[in-house]
Amino acid sequence: MDTIEMAELDERFMREALAEARVAAQMGEVPIGAVVVHEGKIIARAHNLREHDEDPSAHAEFSAMVAASRALGRWRLTGCTVYVTLEPCTMCAGLMVNARIDRCVYGAADPKGGALGSLYDLNEDDRLNHAFEVTAGVLEDECAAELTAFFSDLRRHGVTAARRDACADECSAGAAVSPARPTAARRRAASRPGRPVKNVLLALDAFKGSASSAQVEQWAAEGIARADKAIQVQCVPVADGGEGTLDAVLSIPGAAERRMEVRDAFGITCSARYAWLDAGKAGAPEVPGERGPRSAAPEGLLAAASGGAIAVIEMAQAAGLDLSRRSHEAALAASTYGVGQLVRAAAQEGARTIYLGLGGSATCDGGSGFLRALGARLLDDAGREVRDGLVGLQDVAYIDLSPALDALGGTRVVALADVKSPLVGPRGSIAVFGPQKGLPDDADTLRAYDRWMIAYGALLDEASRRLEDRAFRSLGGVPGAGAAGGLGAAVLALGGELVSGVDAVLDLVGFDAKLADADLVITGEGMMDEQSAAGKAPVGVARRAQAAGVPVVALVGGRADELDALYRAGIKAVIPVVRRPMSLDEALRPEEARRNLTCAAETLMRLYG
Secondary structure (H helix, E strand, O other), X not given: OOHXXXXXXXXXXXXXXXXXXXXXXXXXXXXXXXEEEEOOEEEEEEEOOHXXXXXXXXXXXXXXXXXXXXHHOOOOOOOEEEEEEEOOOHHHHHXXXXXXXXXXXXXXXXXXXXXEOOOOEHHHOOOOOOOOEEEEOOOHHHHHHHHHHHXXXXXXXOOOHHHHHXXXXXXXXXXXXXXXXXXXXXXXXXXOOOOOOXXXXXXXXXXXXXXXXXXXXXXXXXXXXXXXXOOEEEEOOOOOOOOOHXXXXXXXXXXXXXXXXXXXXXXXXXXXXXXXXXXXXXXXXXXXXOOOOOOOOOHHHHHXXXXXXXXXXXXXXXXXOOHHHOOHHHHHHXXXXXXXXXXXXXXXXXXXXXXXXXXXXXXXXXXXHHHHHOOOEEEOOOOOEOOOOHHHHHHOOEEEOHHHHHHHOOXXXXXXXXXXXXXXXXXXXXXXXXXXXXXXXXXXXXXXXXXXXXXXXXXXXXXXXXXXXXXXXXXXXXXXXXXXXXXXXXXXXXXXXXXEHHHHHHHHOOHHHXXXXXXXXXXXXEEEOHHHHOOOHHHXXXXXXXXXXXXXXXXXEEEOOOOHHHHHOOEEEEEEOOOOOOOHHHHHOHHHHHHHHHHHHHHHHHHHO
């Protein structure tokens, strides 16, 4: 389904929700209506009945979801879209999370109580166990008009203050749309093809094996200038916490590069770099809250923005996957020790917050090398230090994290990951990612190695219980704990955090401030497929742009046949850049990549010109 068809369907079903809202108004209820759609058909509908039923849960969308569950004969509403005329509150948004809906479409925003963009973003909160897509501003003016007319009628007919206050309490927006939040409908109308675009924001990820994010954006900007030199272009290099994260952060004014010698994944000395920002001096992170109705930045960024220094480390600098050295033996021996060396150096230099990108690792050691470099003791039954790598985990009998915690002091470690795998089990670090790093793709062998990880994880979990405020019950099952071969679990065991890599990078580079002036966002990456929807940079860009009502188009080196998840995330079109038949090797050459991107960007802007 293309974006035009989707928009038409959204309006059609929102009109059904509006019909429900009008029924509520006739009953003297605040006019909010909702319908639930499954496989293109309405399976439930409801309107607000809180006063009539004297039921605090009788919100339109809440009642519609309960009815939909009965219609389907199951509590999970997977495959369903909820249409509601007013942005859901925390109660209703919470039910959407628990019911596992696919999507919510709402009309008017609620600046005083909305939980899907105004006050909160419950639909994409990484701490919750489900995320869903949100489309805001569909028939916004009509939805708001129903509410405005209702409250005007109350005043005109002299309804008691108590009744009026009760109604206003139910709809805290009072039919108003926050003036600080441009409506999605208006932003879309202002930026559709056929209407001139004056400001373009380029937020393209690296085309791996060909060009960095900054290079790709420079070439796209050249194409835009060919189409119309009057178009204002802003570039913001992006990444998802893996390769390219350092380059994106080093583009921030005042950011500095640090270099040091560390041990690579196989114990050989190598030169690694990381980024350093003094947030009190550099043009680094914005203070959350100054960038409109988006969700707050990761908590680590809050601390950094108050004046402390920030270090940004790519773990692949010290323990990255080298395909030329990939083998079974290498996967057993690969260690994160060098990553711990980088983190320890940044902490000793005075970093208040360390962002640690977990992408591109060669390791399956559960972060044991990382912990040892920070001073933790991992001992066998005889009290000896265990060997490096996954192979050493079979011998671990005792873990003491105290020296590592002392080494970090007050430094916060925030791991950036787009991987949701737990540490162990059939979706864990060994089963899912082990074969990519050289372990045999053999179920029995992988289960044997996973048993080592299970025993290690249990000891690590026990050792972390000295933390005063653990944010998890069991370390092994935390989503993302299995990132980078279990390095995510080691970070958590030291009191660190796991956050979306792309969201943290976008916060660091000030993406939302640049988005405020954009009429169009161009994102992209080398290869776009369904996996791109699982936290990759273009989707993170699209979600933020969609919340602000700014259209997003992706320029890509290649694409999969089916990209429905990407379109649901807010990307309007995916355009391959290759301008003529050529081999992959030829397309990866920087000179050809430049020509391809320049021509594709020019074509795109002529469509929007």
